[in-house]
Amino acid sequence: MKLPSTNRIEAFSDGVIAIIVTLLVLEIKIPEFEEHTFAGFLAVMAPLVPKLIGFAFSFFTVAIFWVNHHNFFHRIKHATWRLLWHNNLLLFFLSVVPFTTGFVGDYPTDRFVVAMYALNLFLAGVAFSMMWHYALVRSNLAGESTSLAERKREYMQTGVYGMVLYAVAVGVALIYPPAALIMLVLLQLVYFFMNSKTADVPLEA
Amino acid sequence: MKLPSTNRIEAFSDGVIAIIVTLLVLEIKIPEFEEHTFAGFLAVMAPLVPKLIGFAFSFFTVAIFWVNHHNFFHRIKHATWRLLWHNNLLLFFLSVVPFTTGFVGDYPTDRFVVAMYALNLFLAGVAFSMMWHYALVRSNLAGESTSLAERKREYMQTGVYGMVLYAVAVGVALIYPPAALIMLVLLQLVYFFMNSKTADVPLEA
Amino acid sequence: MKLPSTNRIEAFSDGVIAIIVTLLVLEIKIPEFEEHTFAGFLAVMAPLVPKLIGFAFSFFTVAIFWVNHHNFFHRIKHATWRLLWHNNLLLFFLSVVPFTTGFVGDYPTDRFVVAMYALNLFLAGVAFSMMWHYALVRSNLAGESTSLAERKREYMQTGVYGMVLYAVAVGVALIYPPAALIMLVLLQLVYFFMNSKTADVPLEA
Amino acid sequence: MKLPSTNRIEAFSDGVIAIIVTLLVLEIKIPEFEEHTFAGFLAVMAPLVPKLIGFAFSFFTVAIFWVNHHNFFHRIKHATWRLLWHNNLLLFFLSVVPFTTGFVGDYPTDRFVVAMYALNLFLAGVAFSMMWHYALVRSNLAGESTSLAERKREYMQTGVYGMVLYAVAVGVALIYPPAALIMLVLLQLVYFFMNSKTADVPLEA
Numbered sequence: 109m110k111l112p113s114t115n116r117i118e119a120f121s122d123g124v125i126a127i128i129v130t131l132l133v134l135e136i137k138i139p140e141f142e143e144h145t146f147a148g149f150l151a152v153m154a155p156l157v158p159k160l161i162g163f164a165f166s167f168f169t170v171a172i173f174w175v176n177h178h179n180f181f182h183r184i185k186h187a188t189w190r191l192l193w194h195n196n197l198l199l200f201f202l203s204v205v206p207f208t209t210g211f212v213g214d215y216p217t218d219r220f221v222v223a224m225y226a227l228n229l230f231l232a233g234v235a236f237s238m239m240w241h242y243a244l245v246r247s248n249l250a251g252e253s254t255s256l257a258e259r260k261r262e263y264m265q266t267g268v269y270g271m272v273l274y275a276v277a278v279g280v281a282l283i284y285p286p287a288a289l290i291m292l293v294l295l296q297l298v299y300f301f302m303n304s305k306t307a308d309v310p311l312e313a
Numbered sequence: 314m315k316l317p318s319t320n321r322i323e324a325f326s327d328g329v330i331a332i333i334v335t336l337l338v339l340e341i342k343i344p345e346f347e348e349h350t351f352a353g354f355l356a357v358m359a360p361l362v363p364k365l366i367g368f369a370f371s372f373f374t375v376a377i378f379w380v381n382h383h384n385f386f387h388r389i390k391h392a393t394w395r396l397l398w399h400n401n402l403l404l405f406f407l408s409v410v411p412f413t414t415g416f417v418g419d420y421p422t423d424r425f426v427v428a429m430y431a432l433n434l435f436l437a438g439v440a441f442s443m444m445w446h447y448a449l450v451r452s453n454l455a456g457e458s459t460s461l462a463e464r465k466r467e468y469m470q471t472g473v474y475g476m477v478l479y480a481v482a483v484g485v486a487l488i489y490p491p492a493a494l495i496m497l498v499l500l501q502l503v504y505f506f507m508n509s510k511t512a513d514v515p516l517e518a
Numbered sequence: 519m520k521l522p523s524t525n526r527i528e529a530f531s532d533g534v535i536a537i538i539v540t541l542l543v544l545e546i547k548i549p550e551f552e553e554h555t556f557a558g559f560l561a562v563m564a565p566l567v568p569k570l571i572g573f574a575f576s577f578f579t580v581a582i583f584w585v586n587h588h589n590f591f592h593r594i595k596h597a598t599w600r601l602l603w604h605n606n607l608l609l610f611f612l613s614v615v616p617f618t619t620g621f622v623g624d625y626p627t628d629r630f631v632v633a634m635y636a637l638n639l640f641l642a643g644v645a646f647s648m649m650w651h652y653a654l655v656r657s658n659l660a661g662e663s664t665s666l667a668e669r670k671r672e673y674m675q676t677g678v679y680g681m682v683l684y685a686v687a688v689g690v691a692l693i694y695p696p697a698a699l700i701m702l703v704l705l706q707l708v709y710f711f712m713n714s715k716t717a718d719v720p721l722e723a
Numbered sequence: 724m725k726l727p728s729t730n731r732i733e734a735f736s737d738g739v740i741a742i743i744v745t746l747l748v749l750e751i752k753i754p755e756f757e758e759h760t761f762a763g764f765l766a767v768m769a770p771l772v773p774k775l776i777g778f779a780f781s782f783f784t785v786a787i788f789w790v791n792h793h794n795f796f797h798r799i800k801h802a803t804w805r806l807l808w809h810n811n812l813l814l815f816f817l818s819v820v821p822f823t824t825g826f827v828g829d830y831p832t833d834r835f836v837v838a839m840y841a842l843n844l845f846l847a848g849v850a851f852s853m854m855w856h857y858a859l860v861r862s863n864l865a866g867e868s869t870s871l872a873e874r875k876r877e878y879m880q881t882g883v884y885g886m887v888l889y890a891v892a893v894g895v896a897l898i899y900p901p902a903a904l905i906m907l908v909l910l911q912l913v914y915f916f917m918n919s920k921t922a923d924v925p926l927e928a
Contacts, residue, residue, distance in 0.1 A: 119324060120584065122324045123328050135548070138340070144423050146425060189713050196581045203540050308393050311392045327738055330738075331738030331741075331742060332742055335743055335746060346830070349830075373811075380808075513805055515801040534744060541745060599923075599926070606783070613744060613745050613747070616749075
């Protein structure tokens with residue numbers, strides 16, 4: 109018995125994504141503190157707050173990518189070389205997220221740092237979108253009986269509108285970083301709730 | 314052949330938890346020492362002792378979560394989107410454990426640091442408890458023929474009493490940290506021995 | 519039901535390779551910067567550029583190893599002890615890549631550092647080549663009906679020519695490092711495009 | 724379809740061990756160097772040599788544990804709670820190896836540091852031995868038709884003699900560290916070649 113050909117791509121991706129979400133916390137260094145009062149504790153924790161928020165946000169962003177990756181590969185019937193490399197490109201951009209997250213946690217008000225973080229998420233989104241277009245529109249690796257027009261419409265709805273908004277967030281960051289950060293949070297919430305309509309439907313069905 | 318729909322959640326969780334328990338040791342830095350006598354070695358190792366105890370304790374705590382996670386998913390017949398996200402929430406709180414463990418290893422007598430560590434374990438426990446309630450009480454994703462009342466009783470016994478004691482530990486930490494640390498150890502021992510009655514029963518049966 | 523005997527080798531290799539590609543980014547430290555202008559940002563990012571290029575290059579190099587590893591094990595019918603250890607040797611040389619990559623990112627013009635990096639890739643290539651020779655030429659663990667001569671020819675084409683070029687790159691690095699870096703990039707591109715002819719062929723077929 | 728009950732233990736163990744062998748390299752820090760001559764390069768690399776040897780040795784030691792773990796679980800028909808925890812104890816001692824390896828790499832001539840490293844390998848060996856005794860002697864989880872006496876003899880040969888020698892190495896380290904390091908290397912070579920008699924036998928058979 110041989111496992112399905114998508115099995116190792118999923119296992120490898122799971123590994124990479126699991127490491128990314130777990131490495132994020134390594135960017136939060138244990139602070140030194142002297143004065144063991146509540147005021148002293150708060151003073152020590154205060155500079156960590158942007159780091160912690162960045163960590164939590166990136167954790168859930170990468171987790172959303174993982175959930176979508178899971179759903180995407182559940183539909184794929186067989187892998188191809190081109191699919192492997194589309195996936196590797198996605199994993200590459202995701203693997204930079206701990207770096208850009210740590211950077212934005214240190215300098216949450218700097219426009220270039222926030223723009224770089226938004227650009228990172230944009231590029232990961234573009235890579236996912238390209239993989240989707242290849243596998244589910246152009247090549248129909250899912251072997252579904254839907255028409256090309258239907259598959260294109262689904263592709264536009266799933267990925268393309270989001271990409272445009274990510275690109276806008278990069279531009280907004282260069283003008284007013286807090287607005288870009290709020291945009292990124294809202295975008296993730298949209299992605300999060302997009303799948304929530306079928307929240308209790310068995311994933312295998 | 315497609316693997317069961319819980320397979321990738323388990324694989325991803327295994328990855329995240331495996332990384333968490335292994336990253337814990339990274340918080341223990343190699344000390345510098347000059348005087349290569351037994352007294353010199355002890356002097357160098359002494360400040361590492363709370364770190365090592367914290368590492369060992371967190372390793373076993375996260376391992377207990379993993380064992381319970383393993384048993385939990387063994388019962389689940391199919392995954393849903395909501396189950397995925399309950400699980401992601403649990404993994405999020407577990408992924409903070411290396412940070413809070415390192416922190417409590419550096420400041421084992423500070424009440425706020427100990428309270429934060431207890432709070433971390435409490436929140437991980439709450440996330441597990443919520444996942445259990447969703448999957449085994451409300452939705453019966455295990456497809457078991459037990460009544461709702463029976464499932465509720467099992468849920469109360471497994472998770473809820475423990476959560477209350479974790480919450481108490483957070484409060485105790487703010488008054489007298491050593492008592493909270495002892496409470497946490499006792500709680501883990503209870504969780505550990507809870508499953509030991511069926512220690513030699515094949516897990517598949 | 520027992521999984522195929524190559525399953526755990528693949529899972530372990532996936533884990534090691536997933537960690538290697540993700541650890542690479544840890545070598546890129548978050549810089550400190552004061553002047554929050556575009557000029558200030560560029561000044562801070564400039565020294566990171568060789569690190570980022572090195573990270574991207576090593577990511578894709580290790581990913582190419584992973585893709586070839588995936589294709590290789592897809593053909594293997596059963597594992598042996600000797601195959602396990604050939605694979606462990608390959609993983610050993612790959613696991614040094616984050617160190618040599620970080621080193622070359624810090625000193626991209628030093629001939630000895632570049633030679634060490636080329637040597638690292640050469641040794642990983644040799645290990646893969648030895649594994650290939652053992653499994654697909656000498657022992658035919660794939661159980662294919664091709665003749666020994668055909669298997670030898672495939673082996674020479676797949677691995678041996680590349681090894682010679684890697685060895686040359688080590689020598690070139692000692693004379694003129696930039697030429698060696700360009701050679702390494704070209705070599706990876708050749709490896710990359712070598713499999714692209716069958717880019718859309720289902721991998722299971 | 725549910726995967727065999729040992730599947731997740733193996734996946735979790737693979738993850739932990741994969742991370743351990745890959746984290747080892749993180750202990751080797753990229754050195755700073757100024758003088759870009761061969762003499763300058765050697766001067767910079769010289770202090771890394773014990774670290775690199777320690778890294779290579781621990782990589783292969785943990786890899787030997789992994790190979791034996793692989794062979795061990797291949798025989799196990801079903802998992803039990805007690806088996807899970809024997810395995811977790813083994814993983815715990817293995818997860819300390821990056822720390823003790825880095826320590827011995829920094830102070831390869833210190834008797835207490837070398838003794839601690841030998842002790843770590845001894846304890847990992849004891850944990851494996853205990854797991855073997857539980858699963859293959861006392862409980863026969865492999866469901867093999869061999870007699871208790873045969874299983875006991877195999878157990879003694881596989882693990883117990885090695886443990887005694889590890890314990891001796893701890894003692895030797897306290898008297899003359901280089902002799903202990905040589906003993907550890909020889910012990911690993913014995914473990915390595917112990918399985919080499921069946922090097923080309925399909926592992927599934």
